[in-house]
Amino acid sequence: MPGPIQSIQRAAEVLKLLAHGGAHQLSVGEISRALDLAKPTVHGILRTLQEVGFVEQEVEGGKYRLGAALFQIGTSYLDGNELRAKALNWSDTLAMRAREAVRIGVMHGKHVLVVHHVFRPDNSRQALDTGALLPWHATALGKVLVAFGEWPDGELQRFTRHTLGADELSGQLDFVRDRDWAYDLHELVEGEASIAAPIRDKRGVVVGAVGISGPVERLCESPDQPPRLELVSYVREAARSVSRELGGLSW
Amino acid sequence: MSYIAAIDQGTTSSRCIVFDQSGGIVSVAQREHRQIFPKPGLVEHDATEIWTNVRAVVRDALAKASLTHADIAAFGITNQRETTVVWDRQTGEPVHNAIVWQDTRTDAVIKQLGDPDRFRERSGLPLATYFSGPKLRWLLDNVEGLRARAERGEVLFGTMDTWLIWNLTGRHVTDVTNASRTMLMNLETLDWDPELVSAMDVPLAMLPEIRSSSEVYGTYEGVPVASALGDQQAALFGQTCFAPGEGKCTYGTGAFLLLNTGDRPVRSQNGLLTTVGYQIGDEPAAYALEGAVAVTGALVQWFRDKVGLISSAAEIETLARTVDDNGGAYFVPAFSGLFAPHWRSDARGVIAGLTGYISRGHLARAVLEASAWQTKEVVDAMNADSGVDLTTLRVDGGMTANNLLMQFLSDVLDVPVVRPIVAETTCLGAAYAAGLAVGYWPSIEALKANWHKAAEWEPSMEPAARDKGYRKWKKAVERTVGWMDEDDD
Ligand SMILES: Nc1ncnc2c1ncn2[C@@H]1O[C@H](COP(=O)(O)OP(=O)(O)OP(=O)(O)O)[C@@H](O)[C@H]1O
């Protein structure tokens, strides 16, 4: 068997370093100092990693951060069934607090796959829709997943007159990244709204989203206002609790 | 705002869950303890390790929610049942590892005692290795000098509730539900039965005082310790099955179907156990019929740890979904013999129907399906004993996270399967009982209002497929019995 390949070892060191930095991006110089490698070597490694999408630059010639393709690979390691098992207690508690139905979603191709569903706690007749696919662009779950993942190609179907188009959406995703939660208002079904927040694993990678959905009159103060902040805080708290369960946040 | 902290000392782990007044979970902490397998069929725990873990999970659960003992209105306790420990009254040191409920070492003691139904009338239980009395007897016979020390009152016996309450509060007590699993308690008097105690030949001096399930036993760090319930009874309580005819099945290490039969013990004609469901303070006890299945989640855990085809319990669903059916394979996990409704300690596990066609996916299916078929057996027994057919199955426990299993369960039982909004009903039940004792919740009616349906699975299997599957399952069960011989140990 051949021995370890030095350039792969070095590439791995670079990726680890960037992962530790989190949101903090690193320049070629900083990396070369930290790893005690010549600048041209580091540069070569970064260029190759950039080609396969494992690292990215904000602007040409700027600092480096981990790339989306790397996260896609990592994400596939978290099994949806595992996520459901880990999230069980917290999704139940969210449903109780918010008095609304809870869903947990992950990206599955161009759609949001519902991996867990908790009924609205009013003992009414409801059907389990675990396994269902939802359009990403018209749901809070989908906006969270895409804001922290990759924009899937494909047409954005209009479900209501409130469904957003690509331009508006991309503006909203900035807002989602900023605030760390998302909502939809009449965008999938007229009169319905949803709120969601990201679930992160121990690398800080968004591996799913948890959220509630229900009639606009219960979720919002008025039909054209964003959701009530109390509900948003329950959703975010649940997302943090599940993330902790996955080792994504310390207590 | 104050909270209730429930301590669940389980077979595989100890956890502490802090609940608020709506029954919502505020924080969770959990630690696993070692499973000690000295020989095939033997299972032990280190009671000292468990006590250390319990203190740690209480500390962690409070810390995670930034709470102190002053925020806690009461502690509730629930525990793995039947697991037996004996310790020195002076030093608090256990004299031997705890003998776990799954342990089959008392096989010989059981055979010696003769007719399996000998104690059924008084204790509600068939003679089986499962219960604490025979385990205590084994310790007295096998730990040197123990009998003499017991007679002098130097050592104490307890199930895990007793062990924890003694360490937490200094009192030597047990609750009626745990006592009903010793085979030493009389179901009518709810006290130690002189005849049972003398037949089992254990000194009365070492037995704890039997109390209700919901009262203040003492305090720990100034907080009342205010409930004790065996884990399955706690789940019954947590599911708010307070009326006769209400029941639930909990899926953890094993699966346990309990049906509330009201203020009267009902003797089973079909291999079920008669047990105490709960007793709140001075009120009359509620009794239950129980179908106990030893191995359900434990089989998934075995598949993960010993076979290694999956790296987490939840992944079994992913693996099982790679195929459409079991390919003809049936897995009967008679690891500790067969419990309800068969009660065959001479049985051992089999995988039946193996062919070259069977893949790992089929095995994963067979593992999950085993939980459902075993439930069907105890549901059939329950229907026969009670004369009315089950119309819905209320479920809880860790395995209810498995959608494939829950759907299959509904399919083979041909009734809807319903999960309540808190799957951790064991802890919730202990919290409820403790909260009632200290007035945190006013009444059991108030608790009922907290119960909500979180998920429901509807049956969708063709009757012919169900009948065929059940027929094959029964044939596989037949192949497990009589495996153990005299010279096996
Ligand atoms: N998604 C799943 N699919 C199948 N089995 C599962 C799943 N999640 C957990 N389990 C099984 O359920 C069991 C854990 O459930 P739970 O936490 O309710 O049990 P427990 O309370 O720890 O058991 P005990 O009290 O006996 O220690 C384990 O045996 C595990 O193998």
Ligand SMILES: [Mg+2]
């Ligand atoms: Mg348990």
